[in-house]
Amino acid sequence: MTSLRPLPSLIVFTQLFTAISKLKHLYPHSTIISLSRHIELLGIPPDLHSLNILPNCYCHLGRVDFGFSLMAKSLKLGFPPNHYTFCTLINGYIINDKLPQAAQLLNKIVKLGFQPNIVTYGAIFKGLCRIGDNDSALTLFNKMRSAAHCKPDLVIYSTIIDSLCKDSLLQQAMNLFSSMKTEGIQPDVVTYTSLIRGFYNSGCRVEAKGLLTKMLESNIAPDVKTYSMLVDMFCKDGHVVEAEAILQRMTDKGVSPDIITYNALLDGYCLRGQMEDAEKVLDSMAQNGCELDLVSLNTMINGYVKLKNIDKALTVLENMFQKEITPNVVSYSTLIDDLSKANRFTLAHQFFTDMQAHGITPNVVTYSSLLDGLCKREQLDEAIALLEDMDDKGIKPNTVTYNILINSLCEAGKLRDAAKIFSDLVSKGLQPDCKTYTTMIKGFCKKGLMSEAAQLLSKMEEDGSFSNGCTYNTIIRGYIYNNDLSNALYYRDIMVSKGFEADAETFSLFVSLLPSGNLNDSSKDLLQKLTT
Secondary structure (H helix, E strand, C coil), X not given: CCCCCCCCCHHHHHHHHHHHHCCXXXXXXXXXXXXXXXXXXXXXXXXXXXXXXXXXXXXXCCCHHHHHHHHHHHHHCCCCCCHHHHHHHXXXXXXXXXXXXXXXXXXXXXXXXXXXXXXXXXXXXXXHHHCCCHHHHHHHHXXXXXXXXXXXXXXXXXHHHHHHHHCCCHXXXXXXXXXXXXXXXXXXXXXXXXXXXXXXXXXXXXXXXXXXXXXHHCCCCCCHHHHHHHHHHHHHCCXXXXXXXXXXXXXXXXXXXXXXXXXXXXXXXXXXXXXXXHHHHHHHHHHCCCCCCHHXXXXXXXXXXXXXXXXXXXXXXXXXXXXXXXXXXXXXXXXXXXXXXXXXXXXXXXXXXXXXXXXXXXXXXXXXXXXXXXXXXCCHHHHHHHHXXXXXXXXXXXXXXXXXXXXXXXXXXXXHHHHHHHHHHHHCCCCCCHHHHHHHHHHHHHCCCHHHHHHHHHHHHHCCCCCCHHHHHHHHHHHHHCCCHHHHHHHHHHHHHCCCCCCHHHHHHXXXXXXXXXXXXXXXXXXXXXXX
């Protein structure tokens, strides 16, 4: 175009730039800025429309300030900003997660006499809901409703309803749902899908099905998102046959399942261990031209792992590479965890090394699985070294990680090391849970350190980590082993007052200490007190 003489008009260039800007997957913003400069150098002056394209490009590059500079340039050239200009800048703040600045700009343009249009409001609502600021969204919504020039439309209602449902604020969502119908705005499939998903995820299955019925009675046809959600709902409830029926219904209605639909069904079969059925779903996907993605393959790996079919899971991993789908941390962590549990630690460690060679950083789940494998092999020094390696790489261990190591150290009689790990856990700001405390109490009991065990139980209660039946049975057995029946009964009374009971091991242990033959009255009384 630039080689033509005479040069094409600005309108033709602007049409080209507009088309290029829609190729979002190519990240065209820098290109458009460069081309715009080029045609200015050729002597083609900009107009308001061409100047409005550039702020959008700068905003997508994170430079909203350059967008404002162009607005100043526009004013100097005699082109006052319009709604599109302000909407672009507001949206620029939103996509760069600067909601306060977006709200300030909105207030300023209102004071300047500009009345925001529905697009500007829509951009603000979208941003607020994306960060979950429902209070601000509702406040702005009420202001908008009271304004005369611009009322909320279906898109704005649906955006806020969806956000409220995601935060389980179902009553507020239903209030808006009723309000929109009162205003004469008919909900669409997007509105209903948000509500159905919100109620279902909150455990209100009856209400969710009621909304689905109301939607169908209103002649609103489900779309692929609705059907996918229904398939997922039935699968999570273990009703895979019903999910298959939904899939059949959607295809009968001319709605093609997408990757999300198929993945939901795959997950349903894999959770039930029905891997042959899951493989049939893969065949259906291939027949319908739906390419497997990382989620599909991770789901299959998890399904085979649950059935302890590690070889099949490894085959899926190999298929990933063949399909040029890069495994992620979930793919490797699932395999490493099961290999460690199956005592195939050498292979687990090989995958641990392999994932890092592929540029995939292990997470706390990966490390915890490997740590568990080392502990089961009683390689405690290596386990401690692995914990230190986590720290060096900036991956924070969680309570589960520490519990694995503390338990193994206590079992090995390395109480001093276990106590140090316990202290490290607290010093790093983590809260020991019931399992952590119970494990340490058991360790003290095995060493006969009953005073320390009792002190730790008291500390546990003080710290708000509530004990359970396992905790009390542990300390009661500790006292029985140390021939202190008085304290065993004391903690038995506390245990019963908290609604817990002596377990079979505690009962059997106590019975074994009683005199053989006919029990005397005091022994019978003692047995009754402990086991009642």
